[in-house]
Amino acid sequence: MNIKRPLCLFAVSFILGILLINSIGLNPFLIISSMILLAIICLLKKLGNLKTIIFISLSFFIAGGMLFYNAEYRYTGSFNQYYGNPVEVKGFIDSEVQNSEDGKSNFVLKTESVIYKNKTFKVTNKILVYVNNINTKIGYRTKISFTGIVEKPKPATNPGGFDYRRYLASIGISGRIYLNGASDIQVSGQKGGGYLYRTGYAIKNRVIDIISYSLDKNQAGLLEGMLIGYKDGLDENAFTAFSKAGLTHIMVASGMNVAFIILPFTFIFKKLRLSSFKANIITIFILVLFVFVTGFSASVVRAVIMGIIILAGRIIMREPEIYTSISASALILLIINPYTLFDIGFQLSFGATLSLVMFYTQIKSFTECKYIPDLISDTLAATLAAQLGVIPVTLYYFNNFATFSIISNILVVPLVEFVTIIGFIMVFTGLLNIYLTVIIGYINNTFLSFILFVTEVTSKIPFSLLKLPTPTLGMVFVYYLFIIYIFKGRNYFKAKKYTKHLKRAITILIFIVFGVRALLPKPMEITFLDVGQGDSTFIRTAQGTKILIDGGGREANSKSEFDIGESVMVPYILDRGTKKVDIVIASHGHSDHTEGLEAVLSELSVGTVIVPETDGRGLEKINNICKEKNISVIKCKQGDRINLDKETVFEVLNPLPYKTDSLAQEDLNESSLVLKLVYKNVKVLFTGDSGIPSEERILKQGLDLNADIIKVGHHGSPGSSSNDYIKAVKPQYGVVSVGRNNFGHPSQFVIDTLEENGAKLFRTDEKGAVIATSYGNEFNIRTMIP
Structure with a gap:
């Protein structure tokens, strides 16, 4: 028996390992893993051709759990003996220094050593540093030291609340420290290396300068978010309006941007008659540089990894299979940092992508009509397909449901491609002649103004954003089973004449999830x-x-x-x-x-x-x-x-x-x-x-x-x-x-x-x-x- 798409099974096994050790801890995880291994050994002869797949799946399962356990120690445990105590920290700045209007600054410090009780310990982790009224000229890769108290990030302190510790761990940060002012910081030189980061920061700042000069403030802020994921150009009211209109996905650099980078360069390299090998290698390098320009935006990293997998498949003369590409992308991200699994953006991104792949074609067959233009029917089908995959996630984390998101997406999404492409043209033109960029900006300003207008109008419609109770995990599970059955499983089970048995199984499952819980006495x-x-x-x-x-x-x-x-x-x-x-x-x-x-x-x-x-x-x-x-x-x-x-x-x-x-x-x-x-x-x-x-x-x-x-x-x-x-x-x-x-x-x-x-x-x-x-x-x- 051959397993189709084995990498999908391996990715699921890896995720299950992470979830299990997160729920029960190391020792029970090892016991359960050992029991599964023993069961496999006992059934080895009966498993036949499946034994290799099962063995690899178990390996991924154990690897997921152990990597998560290691990450938990690395991000939340390695500072344990220093948290809450005065220590001297030495390291270098590993990010841009972010300055706010109230005189406060923050940056990520890559620690190299910690001096505690007159003893020096090697600690290579990242911490967030907040400092008031900074006037020392420091920046990326500046070597500094200071004395302070490193705070341990708190987990969720209320049921269902935001887990700040887990969020910081998902971006590789172990703690935070507050300093009174620049006088607390001692500068000791500059650390070499980091050239791709430096190049990325320089390009990002140049892009922001060009766009800010060429467009009105609100339009510039929106385009900066769409191109490179820079969000500081938009105020809190704009974020709220986009949330109510169901358009937050267009405000950030994502897979759409990656597609808009790959396609033009593919066309240009084809005209230049570059070989497929050279063209794909150059495109991969450009995508990697784009990751650095966006400051390792999580959504861009996910999309770039998937893009690189597709391009790598072309290099080795093999067309990648989409589910395998998605699984490979997820595995790479989770191997780098298993905490990424709990990142909301990761869940939304992969939920929307899988939903598009699974449901788009069937939904498109319903939306096609001779009276509806293809552009609108495509947008409607893509929006509905993506929404099906992320509705439970957005309700679970945000309790928000944008009632008019379909309308706003139909009006706005067709313009996003034009806005993004014109935006890239503005950036490249701005490197040559800023005044020509301003002229091109007039065209883009019109499209951006329309997007902002649609957002504002739809967000002000009564009940545009509904606050709904958080669904239980059981409800989320039943929801996904239901939509998969409707779009994928119904015809299969009907053909296999399993429909009657399936209905009974679903009824029993629903009773178990909801009925038993309702019958149990509550305290x-x-x-x-x-x-x-x-x-x-x-x-x-x-x-x-x-x-x-x-x-x-x-x-x-x-x-x-x-x-x-x-x-x-x-x-x-x-x-x-x-x-x-x-x-x-x-x-x-x-x-x-x-x-x-x-x-x-x-x-x-x-x-x-x-x-x-x-x-x-x-x-x-x-x-x-x-x-x-x-x-x-x-x-x-x-x-x-x-x-x-x-x-x-x-x-x-x-x-x-x-x-x-x-x-x-x-x-x-x-x-x-x-x-x-x-x-x-x-x-x-x-x-x-x-x-x-x-x-x-x-x-x-x-x-x-x-x-x-x-x-x-x-x-x-x-x-x-x-x-x-x-x-x-x-x-x-x-x-x-x-x-x-x-x-x-x-x-x-x-x-x-x-x-x-x-x-x-x-x-x-x-x-x-x-x-x-x-x-x-x-x-x-x-x-x-x-």
Whole structure:
């Protein structure tokens, strides 16, 4: 039996090895690999001609796992003994120095040695360096040294959140360091080599200069992105508009650019009567140089590797098979850095390419019509085919679905080829005569302006971008099985008369993926989110009621533009597989608790909002949004009960009715809702920012404070969590919601008080989100950072 396209099988085996060791670790991986090997040895005689393929596939499987394990140590483990400690780092700058308008700069440093505790260690890795007000003349390959503290990049600190450590590992970076200024840097010379990089940077900067001189600002920014992947020319609003219009793929250099490079040069070399061997070798060199010009843009690297494989096939007089070429490209990238598998761009790029190859022809047969021009029908078929492959990926990572992407792509994509080719002509002309480039630029400016116009119009159409809940991995798996069956498998199984059996298998599979999970009892889950120096807790009761207490936010007078609601809260809730929150609770009116709720209330479906009974200070925006969206607002005070479901209730312990509550009138923190969650035999105390005055009053009133978990008051401030209060609560666990701050939170007093009373302490700045689950008798606690 012959296996068609064996390299595809080897690539899949390699990927499975990476995924398995990422999920279970080294030792279980080795055990499973050994068991598979033993099974193969036992079946060796029965396998016949397949034994070679199976043996090679297993080799790729093991190689994928071991290379990933090695990469994990290299990118995330080799600095372990130095993270968080003052060290002297020596190395050379391995990138361009990026300067921002606010005087801050950053660059990649290739380390050569680290001096730690007066001992020198050879460490050859890459770290990101951030420095303020740099005025020293440094650039690519400058040899420098400095003393500082290398930070270990954090993994995802909230469920479904962005894994910064994995992202940096995917581009070969192990850590980051912040320096105050250029005075911290000592320059020791220039390192030789790096000529292709130097040439690439020089060409890139020359291209940017030519385009910026020849076009209007917005048009220049778009063309720079399309030609060489330079994104700094476009502002955040433009990126948002392209996202809503479903046109982000045209803003970056990609496989399309590689095709536009190969085809003209193929034509030119043919006219010059160069041999096929020489023409393909020169084209390969040009493609490699293009990679350096784009700064090793991931999308360009992927496309160039595939282009080189096709050209290499022509050199050896063999026409490459497309699936084999895709598999070879993926293998090369993953062998270089196995972390690339988790790069979103890698998944989108290969998903779209495979989808185009698999589905384009059949979709084209549906879109062909004598009333529709071929150009439009081709664009429509290509857009639909690519979208089929990437919809689950974009929903899984971004929760976005561009409803008018088909229309915008039909209008824009046919122009992209002309814009790109004219753009390259502008660049080559600009090297000879910049004024002639300006004249040619008038033509391209028209096309680019039309693209920007279509983008702006379609992005402003109501519901142009839908926010949808994150699909589960089971749903993604079933989706891909379904579309492959519809476009590829249906006719095959019909011809083989397997349709009836296949339908039964699909029904059983769907039941396993969705039915069994739905039938299993679910625990109550409480997630104390990492929102920096703020508070936020998401609760899902055993019967499915969803409650959000606070939403984090910026401290008063903070100059930060980071929107915690848009960037953290809304994506987190969508990642829970829902667009609806039954109850939103604002513990009190301080912005570090309420600001993130604004985006939740504006963008998601909210049933009821609960606030403390106060004069409304700090809650004005919340109330206004609720009024606009017709969301009911309920004010609560001590003695009230909030029934969440048949088994779960909130008891309100603070504040008193506002007119009689002198503490709340004097201090907004003391107006905080103090809520005791009761579910069967377990209890959790939520304290907002309430301090010792509120605690003393509650103690005097003799209220029952006993709880298994306490959300520690006011981020662990010394003005909260008195010894008598913690004794009355008797918590097994204490959770401090805290971020980097100048207040000394949490205070040593609070830490000592909790530990002396037998509570195990979890801090969100150290452990990320803290997830507590219970079926009603005890809590199981896990954290995002072990």
